[in-house]
Amino acid sequence: MNWKEYITAFLTGILVFYLYSFIQSAPGYMDAEYSYTMGLRIAKCKTFIELFLWKYLHPLRKIPHPGFAYWMPMPAFSAAGGMLLTGLMNFTGAKIGSVIIAGSIPVVSMKLAYDLSGNRFTSILSSSFCSGTNYSYSIDWDWFLI
Numbered sequence: 001m002n003w004k005e006y007i008t009a010f011l012t013g014i015l016v017f018y019l020y021s022f023i024q025s026a027p028g029y030m031d032a033e034y035s036y037t038m039g040l041r042i043a044k045c046k047t048f049i050e051l052f053l054w055k056y057l058h059p060l061r062k063i064p065h066p067g068f069a070y071w072m073p074m075p076a077f078s079a080a081g082g083m084l085l086t087g088l089m090n091f092t093g094a095k096i097g098s099v100i101i102a103g104s105i106p107v108v109s110m111k112l113a114y115d116l117s118g119n120r121f122t123s124i125l126s127s128s129f130c131s132g133t134n135y136s137y138s139i140d141w142d143w144f145l146i
Contacts, residue, residue, distance in 0.1 A: 001114050001123060009110050009127045014103035016131040021095045031071060038067055039079025039094050048073075106130040 027033045034054060041047060048067045068076070078097030086093040106127040113119075113126035 001110065001120060005124070006107050006110065009106040009124075010103055012127075013106040013131050014099060017099045017102040021099055024095070026091055034071055035075035036079055036091060036094055038073070038076035039083065040089065041067075042076060042080035043083040043089060 027036045037052075038048075038050070041049070041051075049064045050067045051064045053063060054070070067073070075098075078101065079094035082096030082098075082100075083089050083093040086096055109130040110123045110127035114123035117123065
């Protein structure tokens with residue numbers, strides 16, 4: 001396998017997952033809302049402080065309080081990175097980080113299949129399967145791909 005095939009798999013993965021991302025126009029559930037909101041705060045205000053009560057984890061008198069006491073910060077960092085990279089301070093900009101990371105799934109699959117089989121066709125087939133609908137959750141905010 002040469003680097004051109006890996007680049008092609010990566011760009012194909014990004015294209016496919018980018019098209020998947022149009023299906024989701026807003027965060028769909030509570031974890032996604034939290035990651036999006038904190039990513040927006042990081043991108044706009046450069047702060048990790050929550051100005052809201054979330055899941056009753058903190059007493060009402062302790063607002064504001066430090067963020068990420070319950071959820072891990074990586075999805076919010078990805079959202080903030082996408083918003084800062086594109087300049088879009090909305091959900092479209094926030095999805096860019098997840099799409100780029102999801103685009104690496106076909107590359108990893110291709111490399112793993114080639115290392116295990118030594119067959120170029122098998123590795124390309126494996127990469128194309130990973131760009132399929134089974135991995136549509138990879139662009140979701142709970143980061144099932146990690």
